[in-house]
Amino acid sequence: MQINIGDKVRFLNDIGGGIVTKIIDANTVMVLNDEDEFEIPSLKKNLVVIEYAGGEKTNQQQTKNIASESKRFKQSESTLPVEKEDIYIAFAPREGYNPTESPLELYLINDTNRILLYGFYDKKGNKMEGQTAGNLDPKSKILLNEYDLKELNELSNCFFQILFYKQGESDIKKPLERNIKIHPVKFYKTSSYKENQYFHQAVMLHKLTGEDIEHKLDELSQKEFKKLVHEKEAINKVQSKQSSVKAKDDILEIDLHINALIDSVTGLSNADILEFQLNKFHEIMREYQNTKGKRIVFIHGIGNGTLKKKVHDELRRKYKKHYQQDASFKEYGWGATMVTIR
Incomplete structure (x- = not known):
């Protein structure tokens, strides 16, 4: 059956009808429902035209065919329900x-x-x-x-x-x-x-x-989640270092934004993400803790300040012998901290 935009149609397998607003493909159109003005995709075979876009109504024979088709669908509805x-x-x-x-x-x-x-x-x-x-x-x-x-x-x-x-x-x-x-x-x-x-x-x-x-x-348990994270770390260890660690003269840049450390955050809560970022911070500090004079810039961003505060707390608690300061405002704004290894 030929159906065009603007045609008024009736649903064969449900009550009501509406106006065709879009041709989706050869078999499907979008119908604006008369009752609730909600657009829904509908198969052409489940629709009948009762009034064409130009205002011309279907003839009497078409009306009879509509009634016949509607009756046939209602009879089969109990065995073949069509319902989203x-x-x-x-x-x-x-x-x-x-x-x-x-x-x-x-x-x-x-x-x-x-x-x-x-x-x-x-x-x-x-x-x-x-x-x-x-x-x-x-x-x-x-x-x-x-x-x-x-x-x-x-x-x-x-x-x-x-x-x-x-x-x-x-x-x-x-x-x-x-x-x-x-x-x-x-x-x-x-x-x-x-x-x-x-x-x-x-x-x-x-x-x-x-x-x-x-x-x-x-529904992942905490144990399964940690296993997933460890597997992800092992697979992406080299890739993570390449993407999140950049040497600039004698300064090492570490991007702690989660998207620089892991490909996807699906399934991770805020706490999980923060834990992952802090683990990366500790990994770098342990790796360079004996390299005196080494300068490391941790890019933590501004955000709501949670990651920055945690990084500063850890520096004061575990790495207090090293010198810390805000990184260059010109290059990083307020979103980075520089640590000098002593």
Whole structure:
């Protein structure tokens, strides 16, 4: 069946219809749902045109064919249900803002044919707090919370409890509980934000349903995590030294930014990242502790000052015989410390 942008269509396997807004490919189009104004991708074979883009309505024979096709789908619905069961959360920057500098809005997206009854909690530090609860209609999304940059750095977990409801005859779906571990460093990477079908701008999307790799990574025990880190260190030892250590005259530059030390931060918490950075700091100090006169610049960045403070604390506690000072402001700003080995 030929379907064009602007055609008014009806869903064969569901109630309602909408306007075709985009041709995705030869078999799929995007439909703006009449009921909730939510755009959803739909197979052409599951749609029938009831009014063309120019306002011309389908003829009587086409209407009969529509009714016949609709009846056929309803008869087969009990044995061949066509139903999406995808639920997402999305961290969306404000439109027009640089994603890495914008406050982020947290949305719950219901891309199913069921009503969701949900509860949302977040965790900052050691405190889990209930933020909001309610219900969400099928094929729609709702704003749950908004976080400024300071709150994003403190956010460690988002927890969701979800019940599924569908009026009339329906199978009973098990409730969903999902704990999403948040890695704040991702919010500051442009590559974390992807184009998607739910928003006009790029967002950071997490799937709550299914068994994707993010869920499995979050379930790693501390023992497994440490094993993973040690294996990663062994594999990338030479590469890490080449990428994070640069000789400049008689000064050794050590970049402690996590992206210079490891390829991916997936599955790492803030504490894990800090531990990894400090391990690199101690490795370099041990390697050069007997090289008198050696000058080492540790590039820790400014950020929220946590890494800088930890590096200075360790220098005072374990390496107090060596001389430390702020590195050249002209070259590093306030984001580096120079140590002279004595």
